[in-house]
Amino acid sequence: xxxxxxxxxxxxxxxxxxxxxxxxxxxxxxxxxxxxxxxxxxxxxxxxxxxxxxxxxxxxxxxxxxxxxxxxxxxxxxxxxxxxxxxxxxxxxxxxxxxxxxxxxxxxxxxxxxxxxxxxxxxxxxxxxxxxxxxxxxxxxxxxxxxxxxxxxxxxxxxxxxxxxxxxxxxxxxxxxxxxxxxxxxxxxxxxxxxxxxxxxxxxxxxxxxxxxxxxxxxxxxxxxxxxxxxxxxxxxxxxxxxxxxxxxxxxxxxxxxxxxxxxxxxxxxxxxxxxxxxxxxxxxxxxxxxxxxxxxxxxxxxxxxxxxxxxxxxxxxxxxxxxxxxxxxxxxxxxxxxxxxxxxxxxxxxxxxxxxxxxxxxxxxxxxxxxxxxxxxxxxxxxxxxxxxxxxxxxxxxxxxxxxxxxxxxxxxxxxxxxxxxxxxxxxxxxxxxxxxxxxxxxxxxxxxxxxxxxxxxxxxxxxxxxxxxxxxxxxxxxxxxxxxxxxxxxxxxxxxxxxxxxxxxxxxxxxxxxxxxxxxxxx
Amino acid sequence: xxxxxxxxxxxxxxxxxxxxxxxxxxxxxxxxxxxxxxxxxxxxxxxxxxxxxxxxxxxxxxxxxxxxxxxxxxxxxxxxxxxxxxxxxxxxxxxxxxxxxxxxxxxxxxxxxxxxxxxxxxxxxxxxxxxxxxxxxxxxxxxxxxxxxxxxxxxxxxxxxxxxxxxxxxxxxxxxxxxxxxxxxxxxxxxxxxxxxxxxxxxxxxxxxxxxxxxxxxxxxxxxxxxxxxxxxxxxxxxxxxxxxxxxxxxxxxxxxxxxxxxxxxxxxxxxxxxxxxxxxxxxxxxxxxxxxxxxxxxxxxxxxxxxxxxxxxxxxxxxxxxxxxxx
Ligand SMILES: Nc1ncnc2c1ncn2[C@@H]1O[C@H](COP(=O)(O)OP(=O)(O)OP(=O)(O)O)[C@@H](O)[C@H]1O
Ligand SMILES: [Mg+2]
Numbered sequence: 001x002x003x004x005x006x007x008x009x010x011x012x013x014x015x016x017x018x019x020x021x022x023x024x025x026x027x028x029x030x031x032x033x034x035x036x037x038x039x040x041x042x043x044x045x046x047x048x049x050x051x052x053x054x055x056x057x058x059x060x061x062x063x064x065x066x067x068x069x070x071x072x073x074x075x076x077x078x079x080x081x082x083x084x085x086x087x088x089x090x091x092x093x094x095x096x097x098x099x100x101x102x103x104x105x106x107x108x109x110x111x112x113x114x115x116x117x118x119x120x121x122x123x124x125x126x127x128x129x130x131x132x133x134x135x136x137x138x139x140x141x142x143x144x145x146x147x148x149x150x151x152x153x154x155x156x157x158x159x160x161x162x163x164x165x166x167x168x169x170x171x172x173x174x175x176x177x178x179x180x181x182x183x184x185x186x187x188x189x190x191x192x193x194x195x196x197x198x199x200x201x202x203x204x205x206x207x208x209x210x211x212x213x214x215x216x217x218x219x220x221x222x223x224x225x226x227x228x229x230x231x232x233x234x235x236x237x238x239x240x241x242x243x244x245x246x247x248x249x250x251x252x253x254x255x256x257x258x259x260x261x262x263x264x265x266x267x268x269x270x271x272x273x274x275x276x277x278x279x280x281x282x283x284x285x286x287x288x289x290x291x292x293x294x295x296x297x298x299x300x301x302x303x304x305x306x307x308x309x310x311x312x313x314x315x316x317x318x319x320x321x322x323x324x325x326x327x328x329x330x331x332x333x334x335x336x337x338x339x340x341x342x343x344x345x346x347x348x349x350x351x352x353x354x355x356x357x358x359x360x361x362x363x364x365x366x367x368x369x370x371x372x373x374x375x376x377x378x379x380x381x382x383x384x385x386x387x388x389x390x391x392x393x394x395x396x397x398x399x400x401x402x403x404x405x406x407x408x409x410x411x412x413x414x415x416x417x418x419x420x421x422x423x424x425x426x427x428x429x430x431x432x433x434x435x436x437x438x439x440x441x442x443x444x445x446x447x448x449x450x451x452x453x454x455x456x457x458x459x460x461x462x463x464x465x466x467x468x469x470x471x472x473x474x475x476x477x478x479x480x481x482x483x484x485x486x487x488x489x490x491x492x493x494x495x496x497x498x499x500x501x502x503x504x505x506x507x508x509x510x511x512x513x514x515x516x517x518x519x520x521x522x523x524x525x
Numbered sequence: 526x527x528x529x530x531x532x533x534x535x536x537x538x539x540x541x542x543x544x545x546x547x548x549x550x551x552x553x554x555x556x557x558x559x560x561x562x563x564x565x566x567x568x569x570x571x572x573x574x575x576x577x578x579x580x581x582x583x584x585x586x587x588x589x590x591x592x593x594x595x596x597x598x599x600x601x602x603x604x605x606x607x608x609x610x611x612x613x614x615x616x617x618x619x620x621x622x623x624x625x626x627x628x629x630x631x632x633x634x635x636x637x638x639x640x641x642x643x644x645x646x647x648x649x650x651x652x653x654x655x656x657x658x659x660x661x662x663x664x665x666x667x668x669x670x671x672x673x674x675x676x677x678x679x680x681x682x683x684x685x686x687x688x689x690x691x692x693x694x695x696x697x698x699x700x701x702x703x704x705x706x707x708x709x710x711x712x713x714x715x716x717x718x719x720x721x722x723x724x725x726x727x728x729x730x731x732x733x734x735x736x737x738x739x740x741x742x743x744x745x746x747x748x749x750x751x752x753x754x755x756x757x758x759x760x761x762x763x764x765x766x767x768x769x770x771x772x773x774x775x776x777x778x779x780x781x782x783x784x785x786x787x788x789x790x791x792x793x794x795x796x797x798x799x800x801x802x803x804x805x806x807x808x809x810x811x812x813x814x815x816x817x818x819x820x821x822x823x824x825x826x827x828x829x830x831x832x833x834x835x836x837x838x839x840x841x842x843x844x845x846x847x848x849x850x851x852x853x
Contacts, residue, residue: 015851054724055851073850075726090721092714094837099710104725107708138836 004066005030005160005191006051008217011060013046015416017408020046022215023060028160030065033182033192035202035223038212039235039448040420041406044195045087047212048162052084053077064160083153084162087419089145091137098133101152123154127184128177143174150181160191165419167196168446171291172474179205197420197448198475199228213237228449236450244456244481246500247464249282254317255468256302256437257332262309263297263492271297272308272492281319281436284459284469286483286500288476288508294492295472296355299439302470303352304340312336316348319436319466351435353427353443355472362426364415368396368407371414372429399428402458403451420446431458438462441472456482476505490515529803531680536802537795538689539755540769543568543747545692545791547773549699550743552784554610555777556703557736558716558843559617562628564744565770566635567609571745572752573639574605576760579661580646594661598749606745607738609635614737618730621847636767643760655759662758665750688750692791695743699784712736716841719848729848747773772798775823781830781838794819 006028013021020043028034036044049055050062053074061068064080071077077084091100098116117133124131129147137145146166153161163182167175182192182205196202202209202223209226211218211234218234232240261275272294279285287295300306302314315332335343343350354361362371372392396410403424407417414422423446431438440459444452459482463469473479479486483500488511496511547564554561561567575598582597583589613631616622643656650656665686672683703709714722715732723729751766752758772794779794780786801807801815830838 052724073726074724078726084724086724090718090724092717092721093842094717094839095710095714100721102707103710103714104722104727105707107711109707111705111707111710136836 003030004028004063007063007066008047009061009063011047011050011057011062013043013050013055014058019215021050021057021212024212024215024217025060026210026217026220028191028193028210029208030191031186031189032207033186033194033205034220035206035209036193036195036212037197037202037209037231037235039214039404039406039450040424040446041214041418042212042235043215044212045164045418048084048164048193048195051077051082051160051162052086054084078156078158081157081159082162083156083158083160085146085149085153085164085166087164087168089149091145091148093138094136096134096136097131097140097148100137100148101133101155105156119155120151123151127154127181127188129181142169143171146170146178154185158190160193161185162193162195164195165197165446166194167198167201173290175201197446197452199231199449202226202231203228211235232449235448240450240453242449242453244453244478245460246482246484247460249464249466252280252282253319253466255279255281255319256317257313257315258302259313259315261298261301261312261314263294263301263306264309265297270492272301275494277487277494277497279437279468279470281466281468282463283484284463284471284482286479286486287470287472287489288479288486289489289512291474293489293512295441295489297492298489299352299354299441299470299472302335302439303350304335304338304343308336316437318347349434349436351430351433351438353430353440355441361430362414362422365413367409367411367413368400368405368425369393369410371425372396372399375429375433395429395432399425399432403428403454420448420451423447424451427455428458431455431462434462434465435467437468437470439470439472442474443471444473444475444478476508480505480508488512527677531677533796533799533803534681534792535684536799537792538685540795540798541791541793542685542689542692543751543755543769544773544776544794545696545787546747546750547744547770548776548780548787548791549692549695549784550740550745550747551774551777552740552780552782552787553699553743554737554740555782555844556713556716556841557733557740558719558841558846558848559614559733559737560624560628560845561610561613561631561737561740562625562774563609563613563631563635563741564628564773565767566632567606567741567744568748568751568766568770568773569635569639570609570748571602571606572748572766573642573760574745575599575602575749576656576658576752576758577601577642577646579658580650580656583658583660589660591660591664594658595664598661598665598753599746602745602749603742606748607742609745610738610741611734613741614734617847618733618737621849624845624847632767632770636764639766640762643762647760658753658758662753665753666757686750686754688746688754691746692750693788695746696784696787703784713841716843719843719846720850723848723850744770744773772819775820778840779819779823779826781826782840793822797822 004027008024008026010023010025011021012023024047038044046055050057053071053076056072069080098113098120101120102116120131120133129151131148131151166178185192206223208220208222209231210220213235232242256279258275258277261272263272265271275298289295297306301308314335316335317332333346369389369392372395399405400410405421405424407421414425427443444455459469471483480503486498486500486503486508488495488508490512493515495515547568551561551564578601579594579598609631613627616627617624646656668685669683672679675683703713711727712732714727715729719729748766776787776790776794780790797818798816801812
């Protein structure tokens, strides 16, 4: 039996009526990589926060390296060589990497930026990171920020490293790199705890998996003895079928026609080149591509949030329009040049789950009900002096029920919910708005496996109702199983549109990385 | 013409020194994430504390010692203003009261207390109904010995009391502290992202308390300078300190939270404020429009920085927000 790095004994943490952790007793061995797995709101973050000194347990004891400890604040955690990278990064945007790194250490010491840069380089070389000491955090990508957070912990001499959903916002490539770094740290004798909802990551990176369910500790199993099905069953507490359906919808109607879409980003670089495609009601169009290849701009351009270059056109065909021409097609409406508000006022039913969800569309201090109301406050309150709360309340109840939002009450401020549950509220609301066009970017990010499948079901239900759906995702297996057609973006070009039933993973993967030479094709025509 | 220029600059320096203290003090406070709108009140407290303590001292000794006078004025002002800051800190940090409301209340409280005691002191002073602390005021107004012999250069740069230079020293030291020491970095982290500071092992509340009390103390020096040098050791119930206090708050914005810019910004505000005296043909009402200039340039700076979207010229990101570790 290996030595225990961490031992929880009957640890309980409550928030009002919510029991986040209920008499948890578990052990983490020295030098292992442990995955902590559990549904949204099962208490993973809370449990780890008690190690890093953010929360203090109501009951129970914690042992580090065999000794009982009291961790009152993050300082105590550092003294015990525990470092945690939080779900929301704890960095100062206007500081450089180096400044963020040394904040809080040796306040009396001289501030020698050159010396710190050298120390950073040493750590980076040892484990295989890349950090530019002089770069400001606001200029960094998520992945760079994450790296900085990890280096920060190592710089502070952490022996036990806790990563809370580190891969939720990383591309698969970045995740791979992260895992190789984690394995280097393990070789160096460090203990790593990683929280993730992606089962294939759990299986590939960790030595053991600990499972929490509704605040209770279930058990820890060896990764070598686990598979996706077993893990899901332990997490949820019952057997689960993990199937994605692809129902066939007949009589698809043209809903959206995108032509000659060109976009330039804020830095003046062109990010979308001549995008052309049609979208039909009753289909899910998957958009595959390495993140940052134009997905964000494409969706935002359609939603009226991103300027397009001259000549672009997005025509919307209203499913309920009275005026239909000879072939039964309704007259189209040009959406380019309309703001999101004008789009709504013209009666275009568009729902959009954006990539960057923090600060977009949810008010943390308000409950679920109020957050349902924000979406269509203008249409809902036009006729009445007072707002009608009944419908939003019903909707909130419905979403809480169908997606299993863990919250004591629909009036509890959403900021108190766990990371994944906040996501559920937003995604649930947008899907339930019964739109004609639904665009989702990384809809299942941060969601547990069970809820992810519920989301796929909900999308399919909307599709059967005739909604036209654009699904931007990063998990190719899901895209291949769920989508009717797959549009592959590469460097801002449409590099191919494939049928979902026929596409093979290798083929899509190739289209994602290698741009077909468009120009040669064009001149040949 | 030349003489006009020299008088304008000198007036601007007197004026600017008061708000430079206020601006530097408020910058220290705001860097910790607390917006203290009590600056005018704190200046009042500093002013009245220094005036009353030296008034008692000068009245009770035959030959008041100049050094003692100066020291007494500064220490009493610092203590009184820091206490004002401490009240504000206790209410906003420990009791988590709204920062704006608490600050405004402190301004009302400070000006009330100061004008009450100022009025009483004037009555105490006797027949002429005007208090005076001649020894202290003279000490504060002593200029550098060689300033007379340097002609116009001496008049422009060296013909002021020591607090003019002290204000500059404070501005420079604050700049160095904030940008070139680890403690300064820690303090700024508290104002930018208290959760990050907390997770990094920094004592958020302690830093806030210290910064607010120290900042208030520095603001209080503005009050001392106003009373002892600007109006020559007297008291006036005319609300000038309040105007100066608000200008100090505006100056913090104008300098984009960088105390080094206060050194010229404060004098610029002084020039803009007094400009109307040198523009011919103004009526009483058009004068008032000119007195608005400092606020106008502040608004312009705000607009320009937000148009340029310069991330480094923004207020501390957590300015005005309370922090509690287990809240999320
Ligand atoms: N500061 C807090 N105030 C109130 N309730 C809280 C707080 N922190 C956690 N909770 C509650 O405790 C429960 C567990 O939350 P926790 O964040 O640990 O979940 P999690 O397992 O990390 O979920 P996710 O996968 O969604 O991140 C949730 O019901 C949450 O609402
Ligand atoms: Mg969590």
